[in-house]
Amino acid sequence: MIGLVLAAGAGRRLRPYTDTLPKALVPVGPEGSEDGLTVLDLTLGNFAEVGLTEAAIIVGYRKEAVYERKAALEAKYGLKLTLIDNDKAEEWNNAYSLWCGREALKDGVILANGDTVHPVSVEKTLLAARGDGKKIILALDTVKRLADEEMKVVVDPEKGMRRITKLMDPAEATGEYIGVTLIEGEAAVELADALQATFERDPQLYYEDGYQELVNRGFRIDVAPIGDVQWVEIDNHDDLARGREIACQY
Numbered sequence: 001m002i003g004l005v006l007a008a009g010a011g012r013r014l015r016p017y018t019d020t021l022p023k024a025l026v027p028v029g030p031e032g033s034e035d036g037l038t039v040l041d042l043t044l045g046n047f048a049e050v051g052l053t054e055a056a057i058i059v060g061y062r063k064e065a066v067y068e069r070k071a072a073l074e075a076k077y078g079l080k081l082t083l084i085d086n087d088k089a090e091e092w093n094n095a096y097s098l099w100c101g102r103e104a105l106k107d108g109v110i111l112a113n114g115d116t117v118h119p120v121s122v123e124k125t126l127l128a129a130r131g132d133g134k135k136i137i138l139a140l141d142t143v144k145r146l147a148d149e150e151m152k153v154v155v156d157p158e159k160g161m162r163r164i165t166k167l168m169d170p171a172e173a174t175g176e177y178i179g180v181t182l183i184e185g186e187a188a189v190e191l192a193d194a195l196q197a198t199f200e201r202d203p204q205l206y207y208e209d210g211y212q213e214l215v216n217r218g219f220r221i222d223v224a225p226i227g228d229v230q231w232v233e234i235d236n237h238d239d240l241a242r243g244r245e246i247a248c249q250y
Contacts, residue, residue: 003047007114008060024114060089113179146170
């Protein structure tokens with residue numbers, strides 16, 4: 001199993017940082033230490049802590065900044081890194097981005113969005129949930145109060161995930177998908193096919209729409225509740241401030 005990070009996004013709501021950097025390289029260390037930790041650092045650190053030795057990073061917008069840091073990141077975290085180019089990062093949404101990593105999926109991956117600050121307990125929870133024929137396991141926050149922007153999930157205790165979308169009444173949702181998934185290698189071919197069908201239908205769809213496509217085809221996707229942990233998806237400057245608070249705790 002390897003790590004896989006989606007780090008191709010532009011993050012335009014985080015300008016001026018993202019004028020020159022992809023979203024995953026926006027600093028989340030203490031205010032003023034602009035050369036410090038990034039979301040990518042925190043994620044690779046988590047991967048190393050749970051024993052992974054390799055990771056792939058899907059890059060696109062301002063990808064040269066990731067290429068420039070590749071050797072230093074490998075040395076810092078003891079991971080062999082492979083960078084995968086997304087040639088449509090500024091035009092299409094992330095269903096296509098994850099599809100670009102379809103070969104990496106065959107190794108089995110812990111997938112992490114490049115904008116999610118989260119503790120290593122999330123990866124540990126997913127790894128502990130493996131087995132019993134589970135092929136895809138989503139990290140689910142069942143504690144947080146939900147609003148409109150979140151990626152909401154409905155789970156059937158017997159059948160696993162039934163729906164995943166932002167376009168849902170929060171009262172209907174079991175919880176929020178936090179942007180981290182364990183994907184076993186045996187799910188790779190079916191997931192890649194569902195992702196392709198998704199972006200061919202509409203290039204602006206999310207990879208979570210690919211998960212929905214899989215479920216609609218009869219594929220079972222499981223969830224693992226992460227408990228009451230502090231995490232944030234960094235979309236704007238308010239989120240960044242929250243991310244800096246949380247990153248200091250790890």
